Amino acid sequence: MEKASGFIAKCRERGLKLTPQRLAIHKILAAKAQHPTINEVYERIKKDYPSLSLNTVYKTLQLFIELGMASQFTTKEGVIRYEIKIQPHHHILCLKCRRINDIFDSSLDKLKVSPPLKGGFEIIRHDVIFYGYCSECKQEGR
Amino acid sequence: MEKASGFIAKCRERGLKLTPQRLAIHKILAAKAQHPTINEVYERIKKDYPSLSLNTVYKTLQLFIELGMASQFTTKEGVIRYEIKIQPHHHILCLKCRRINDIFDSSLDKLKVSPPLKGGFEIIRHDVIFYGYCSECKQEGR
DNA sequence: TTATCATATAGTAAAAATTACTATTTGATA
DNA sequence: TATCAAATAGTAATTTTTACTATATGATAA
Numbered sequence: 045m046e047k048a049s050g051f052i053a054k055c056r057e058r059g060l061k062l063t064p065q066r067l068a069i070h071k072i073l074a075a076k077a078q079h080p081t082i083n084e085v086y087e088r089i090k091k092d093y094p095s096l097s098l099n100t101v102y103k104t105l106q107l108f109i110e111l112g113m114a115s116q117f118t119t120k121e122g123v124i125r126y127e128i129k130i131q132p133h134h135h136i137l138c139l140k141c142r143r144i145n146d147i148f149d150s151s152l153d154k155l156k157v158s159p160p161l162k163g164g165f166e167i168i169r170h171d172v173i174f175y176g177y178c179s180e181c182k183q184e185g186r
Numbered sequence: 187m188e189k190a191s192g193f194i195a196k197c198r199e200r201g202l203k204l205t206p207q208r209l210a211i212h213k214i215l216a217a218k219a220q221h222p223t224i225n226e227v228y229e230r231i232k233k234d235y236p237s238l239s240l241n242t243v244y245k246t247l248q249l250f251i252e253l254g255m256a257s258q259f260t261t262k263e264g265v266i267r268y269e270i271k272i273q274p275h276h277h278i279l280c281l282k283c284r285r286i287n288d289i290f291d292s293s294l295d296k297l298k299v300s301p302p303l304k305g306g307f308e309i310i311r312h313d314v315i316f317y318g319y320c321s322e323c324k325q326e327g328r
Numbered sequence: 329t330t331a332t333c334a335t336a337t338a339g340t341a342a343a344a345a346t347t348a349c350t351a352t353t354t355g356a357t358a
Numbered sequence: 359t360a361t362c363a364a365a366t367a368g369t370a371a372t373t374t375t376t377a378c379t380a381t382a383t384g385a386t387a388a
Contacts, residue, residue, distance in 0.1 A: 060335090061334095061336065061385070063336065065336080066336090095338065095339095096337090102374095103336085104336095136304060136305075145307070147304065149300070157316060161289055161291050163278070163287055163321070164321030165278050165280070166318045168317050168318045168319070171315050172297065172314045174307070174311070175312065176309035177307065177310070178306060179305070179307070182308050203363095203364060204355070205355070207366075224346090237368095239368070
């Protein structure tokens with residue numbers, strides 16, 4: 045669970061208001077190993093803030109992304125998921141239960157493409173996604 | 187450009203009808219380095235087959251995916267793109283013009299996660315996406 | 329603590345993307 | 359060439375995302 049203090053500082057820096065909605069959305073994303081969809085964010089917060097608007101969730105997540113505080117990625121099925129920006133990491137997705145874990149592996153962070161293969165591209169960053177079966181689904185024989 | 191004959195054979199095997207729509211969609215995907223969105227597929231074919239239904243494009247692409255002949259992936263912006271299944275490869279995406287190139291690099295195909303980091307997962311496959319600027323956009327100073 | 333003001337929110341509506349449904353058409357087979 | 363199941367187009371329904379606006383609220387400074 046990431047501290048909210050960093051988030052608060054960032055909002056102050058940028059002159060953004062610290063609303064309960066933003067704090068709640070940040071809290072969901074910052075909880076360890078969360079990769080919720082828009083709707084999951086909305087539904088979870090709605091329990092405590094029934095007046096929350098889905099609109100606000102959309103706009104807040106977009107804001108977070110613009111600020112570089114969060115990012116979205118999409119699974120093979122085309123489901124868009126969100127996560128907070130933390131240290132560089134990659135993902136591993138269970139093909140059965142759809143659970144997504146983070147992988148922190150510095151060797152993956154260092155991947156390079158040899159010049160003849162990258163066709164003149166200047167590479168800024170990269171993501172790796174592994175697909176497989178988690179320990180529970182593996183036992184159930186899929 | 188991939189041969190259509192493989193596709194035709196695959197359809198016969200599975201008892202699928204060889205319709206002009208399917209052939210056209212396959213042709214678009216099979217053209218070298220194409221990663222079109224649903225709408226791009228639809229618009230391009232509509233020029234020659236004005237009666238084509240968007241519905242058919244959706245269903246055909248889903249079919250191709252179920253058959254393991256195509257796959258979808260999504261860019262950071264959440265745009266879903268489709269491609270034909272060819273030899274294992276990865277992607278490099280220009281952050282400015284959104285062009286997507288394929289990378290064939292066997293060392294990337296061999297990526298592994300060390301057991302302590304994969305948390306019990308059994309890994310089946312993986313994808314790597316690089317982000318950067320292509321040679322043209324690089325020259326334009328982004 | 330309170331007044332002020334720009335920003336954020338909720339609520340509604342509009343637009344875009346995706347899926348469902350069905351009558352008709354069409355490819356494959358004999 | 360006839361038959362039949364499967365595929366298609368067209369339409370409608372549903373879902374997802376975005377736009378718009380009046381109201382509410384966080385931040386600031388008096």
